[in-house]
Amino acid sequence: MKAELCQAFCNDITVTEVPAGLAVSTAFLRDDGDRVAFYVTRTEDGAFKLEDDGATIQQLEAAGVDFDTDTRRRGLEQLLSSVHAHFDPDDGTIKTASFPETELPARALAFVGVMIRMNDFLLLTQEKVASTFKEDAAERIKSAIGDRAKVRENEKVNSRLSEVTPDMVLEAAGRPPVAVFFGNTPTRVNDAIFLHFAALHEVKQDLSVVALLEDDHAVSNDLRRRASNRLATVPVYKDDEDAAIARITREALGKAA
Known part of the structure; x- marks a missing residue:
């Protein structure tokens, strides 16, 4: 059973070398149908960082999630801080702090988990819109x-x-x-x-x-x-x-x- 589970989780992961490092595409899907993906990049001192493909926040905002409100902004910051990450408004990406190579597998799993949980912001927004319509x-x-x-x-x-x-x-x-x-x-x-x-x-x-x-x-x-x-x-x-x-x-x- 362990082998089957490992196969189910690993078979749909693709890792591609790119100029910045590695591009990793997972089996998990966002609401827009694209796979949850991230990049593994190496810093000048030999450590590693993770960052998303730049579409996570953009897709949520396009669907109506407003991260300018205090509640949403604090919620986003708390979620990202759980994996030592932050949102970079200059290039629109979510990035982690640097870490040693030995921590890469665990850090990558935790990062993907947060990317999946980002959809919670969309669900809350949809529920709020539905509730506002009914109340009004x-x-x-x-x-x-x-x-x-x-x-x-x-x-x-x-x-x-x-x-x-x-x-x-x-x-x-x-x-x-x-x-x-x-x-x-x-x-x-x-x-x-x-x-x-x-x-x-x-x-x-x-x-x-x-x-x-x-x-x-x-x-x-x-x-x-x-x-x-x-x-x-x-x-x-x-x-x-x-x-x-x-x-x-x-x-x-x-x-x-």
């Missing part, structure tokens, strides 16, 4: 509805429709309830479609189901078409927020809203 949309809906309907958040529609929980339920007098899903992921749009079919065919309850898409790219075209053909409405929030909220308000209160 929910506040706008509540403000538009006012006291003209009861607004319930993160609750089941009722005990008979308990398998899926919408983000909001809007209940106005004399109108069918409206279940609102914030469609920033395909899963939530599929949940909305499931609830629609459950209300229509299983419980046979009059229920309007809305999937508010975060933007035009929140889901695939096929899923968007399915949702549009089945749900009460599938408005798009980004760049047309007022109209999207107004469409949901009309669904809840009627044309007079």
Whole structure:
């Protein structure tokens, strides 16, 4: 088993001699699909240093990670310091301090580990963006509805429709309830479609189901078409927020809203 594990970890590593030293490409992938890679360079006094290919920070910033904020900057500095590394803004690379040749294998493994963990910054940013969309949309809906309907958040529609929980339920007098899903992921749009079919065919309850898409790219075209053909409405929030909220308000209160 040890041999198989060693083979699995080592077979996809490539080491190429370059003018600066060695270019090492690992089996691990970044979010952009490129392999995690680094360079081994020799200093004038015979020691060694490691540095990335210059794309790590660039790729994260292009995806929306802001390292100018105090929290992100401190987080980056703490992560890099764990392998005695720093970010060089002059050439955009992450570099380690020098070390003797005997430490190269251990240092290289630790450096790759940090390169992989850099993706945590991207995940946190994506979660923050999703959370901001939901919070902003929910506040706008509540403000538009006012006291003209009861607004319930993160609750089941009722005990008979308990398998899926919408983000909001809007209940106005004399109108069918409206279940609102914030469609920033395909899963939530599929949940909305499931609830629609459950209300229509299983419980046979009059229920309007809305999937508010975060933007035009929140889901695939096929899923968007399915949702549009089945749900009460599938408005798009980004760049047309007022109209999207107004469409949901009309669904809840009627044309007079």
